[in-house]
Amino acid sequence: MRRTRHPAMSQRKIIHVDMDAFYASVEQRDRPGLRGRPVVVGGDPNGRGVVAAASYEARRHGIHSAMPAWRAARLCPDAVFLRPRFDVYRSISAQIQALFREYTPLVEPLSLDEAYLDVSDCPRRGGSATLIAREIRARIHEQTGLTASAGVSCNKFLAKIASDLDKPDGLHVIPPEQAEAFVAALPVGKIHGVGQATRQRMERMGVRTGADLRRLTLLELQRAFGSRARFYYELARGRDERPVRPRRERKSVGAETTFGEDLNNPAEMLERMAPLADKVAASLHRRGLAGRTVTLKVKYHDFRQITRSLSGRPVQSADEIRARLPALLQDTEAGDRPVRLLGVTVSGLVTVTPDQARQLALF
Template identity: 45%
Template sequence: MDDTILNKKRKIIHLDMDAFFASVDQRDFEELRGKPIAVGGSPDGRGVVATASYEARKYGVKSAMSSIQAIKLCPHLIFTRPRFDVYKQVSDHIRSIFYRYTDLVEPLSLDEAFLDVSHDKQHIGSALEIAKRIKREIKDELNLTVSAGVSVNKFVAKIASDMNKPDGLTFIGPSKIVTFMEELPVEKFFGVGKVTANKMRSLGIFKGLDLKKQSHVDLMRWFGKSGDFFYQIVRGIDNRAVVPNRIRKSIGIEDTFPNDIGQLDELKSILEDLNSRLYLRLEKGGKWGRTLTLKVKFEDFTVLTRSISILEIFKHKEDMYQVALSLLLKLEFDKKVRLMGISISNFRDESNDRFEGYQLSLFDD
């Protein structure tokens, strides 16, 4: 590969707090330390897990898992109520540490962010040294650990941060990116969920090297717009900038099904799962909006979106589900469904309690 396509001058760090909500709770309450805990959910089986401590993860408990399943895996699991006001305060402190080194900070949620330290404020020069200092300062000032990935682009830095959790630090330099990408299992690629990973494996694509052998035309045919992303990224091409103060207009989640679905009961069950996963994302990001949108793609690739806006914000999972279900039931299912998703938008601006939009009624896109 001609590695001139790699921007070797960029220095990108991805920082991801380790089991953030659970770690904060264990730090603050001595009786929780060393115990398997789940933030969110409940011992009566209602709800889903927002974050699991590493002690709980040893039993297979993980975020977005139903409480019922989590209890089956770990009967002595301790459930704690989320304290988002505390997590937000801790997150703000962490972010202030990031800003000591660069103003190019792109938060992804309360517990992770990209930093561009190509020209750092303290003239340290080494991204690896900056990552070490940030890790040390977070530990000293907050008694928490963070995992860091360091590379020349966002994609590789993000994957690197997950390689040696918890409290990890992984550097993948330009000379190693080609080999790294070729050896990477496809399910580790950003944007590759279970359905896409299964489709790739059915096509004989198991690692980056297999993906690299596919033509751009075939990848676009098989995976649509994502095919172009896969074609670029497996070659180490990721020129996305770290964007500070990024304003998210919506937060959503969607699934493409391995087989088209025509049964309403099955779609209702999938919708409930999508709703639970979306609620977790909203909680994690501390973002609450008042417009809910349902997206459905049919077997013939036609797409329908339906939205409802309310005067207050959506802040209860059951309210979200009932609204999403009402939108689903209004659709005519004369065709099978291949994709379904829901999103929340029209967020409240917490600084002045206004909203990023003005739609007040049911509308169709």
């Protein structure tokens, strides 16, 4: 059965803007001597840090974000390693976001360096999303000295894929009439929401492209992927009705740390997590939030990562968060296996008043 769509949905004009190697490009802009050189922004290559961003010169050596910094140094011994300057990145991001809002109030930031814009009702440039995207990219470069790539299409799924096709400093358009053909040739791993495990499962089913995915009935998808089936069914046909949401609801607040040396003592791990609980609690308090679920993230020495969660009444204070950590840690192999990273996250967020927060702490 074909889903009936609201006529306005088929007329949407969505732009996805993605800054090119944002952190590294800012550093090359501010330090002209680094231009044309492989630049890696992140942790110490002699320690346990990871890569936050890599310039395109560094990427040619196989370096990418989330890679251990020591490995990046081995891939490119001549790379320049820099610590992040998040205050600078946030300031530039705010400047770019303000520029976006000159065109439309429907701006959905995904991170400091990318955002969706719904320009369906924007009168600028005769209402042409392509010309608007071209103008935005030119103004970003004029105002910041940085380049951005953009994708233009009729929905978020296609616009995001398009923005990656002509990087860096590119603009790619996927017209609505080409949506189905474009997705048909797309590897399933490029489809939104298809991670590595799902991709491998699809490939075992003989599904390697969007065309293969489209051949499956909704019932077959439901049997294999449950609640995600409808989403995959629509994307395989080039359809994505997710709106651009100007205010993205925060789903969690967390903090984590990577240790200079692996930890083997659970008591020391709990001690090291105390500042993380303090940081999360301060963030919750600042936002007037509490959360029902506390999640512990553990990354072992071999980079295997697991999470453990406990849910109950909403918590906000550091003491309440710390009180749940021993049981969570006990449910892992920490102590039996060396640990390189620990993280604490609070989710299931609810808004609380100061009086309610005091009551939570009391009871």
